Amino acid sequence: MTLDEQLALMRRDWDQRARENARHFVDTSRTDWTDETFFLSGERNIAQDVLTDMTNICQGKDPNSMRVLEIGCGTGRLSRALSNIFNEVHAVDVSGEMVARAREALADRPNVKFYQNNGCDLAAVPPLVFDFAYSSHVFQHIPSHEVIETYVREVHRLLRPGALFKFQVQGDWTEYSTPDDTWHGVAFTSEQATEMARRCGFEQRYTFGEGKQYFWQWFFKPEA
DSSP: OOHHHHHHHHHHHHHHHHHHHHHHHHSTTOSOOOHHHHHHHHHHHHHHHTGGGHHHHHTTOOGGGOEEEEEOOTTTHHHHHHHTTSSEEEEEESOHHHHHHHHHHTTTOTTEEEEEOOSSOOTTSOSOOEEEEEEOSSGGGOOOHHHHHHHHHHHHHHEEEEEEEEEEEBOOTTSOOOTTOSSSOOBOOHHHHHHHHHHTTOEEEEEEOTTSSOEEEEEEOOOO
16 A cells, blocks of 8 residues: 555545544544533543643743644544643644534634644644644554654654654554554554654653553654
8 A cells, every 4th residue: 555545545534434423533432422521521631631741841931822733633622622721723634524523613713723634744734833742542543654753753843942742652562453444553662652753853751651552752852
């Protein structure tokens, strides 16, 4: 399978999931999400992943002045919670169906911008400088180390020096993945994650969850 074929498959599969039950495929813990329960679940995730880590994320900056990049926004579950904390949120997703639903759901949030990207790079995002980048429950579905590393390199391009990219990859090697599987993504060992950070110009300061489904990475862009 070529890279272009893989990206087209990812887009088709996620568009189909969005049409079938978008919120369920964003968070599979239930099938009958309401607006209230869905966005409350996003606030809980951001409280756990972001609000407990503001020293690393803000580094002394006022969050009300910060511009944030989110990769894999789905229908805006986490984007909405991020917009309560930060000045600007720019979010991308491979699925046009997901992005359309996110724009509709967050039409009342002028500080959130959504973009459909090609599933591999961030060319769809304006050439702005970002203070923090974040991705959750996304890379664990991508069936290609190459695609994930391209994303990481693109985040490095857009972050300001010193800023953090906090994200998770699949760490469970018992989850078998094939190049056409857009649900069970490729797994990373600790060594592979560290090497990816080095190749992409990041400093990997912390990790959490090695060997598990949610293998968290703290990649800092070195100061200029």
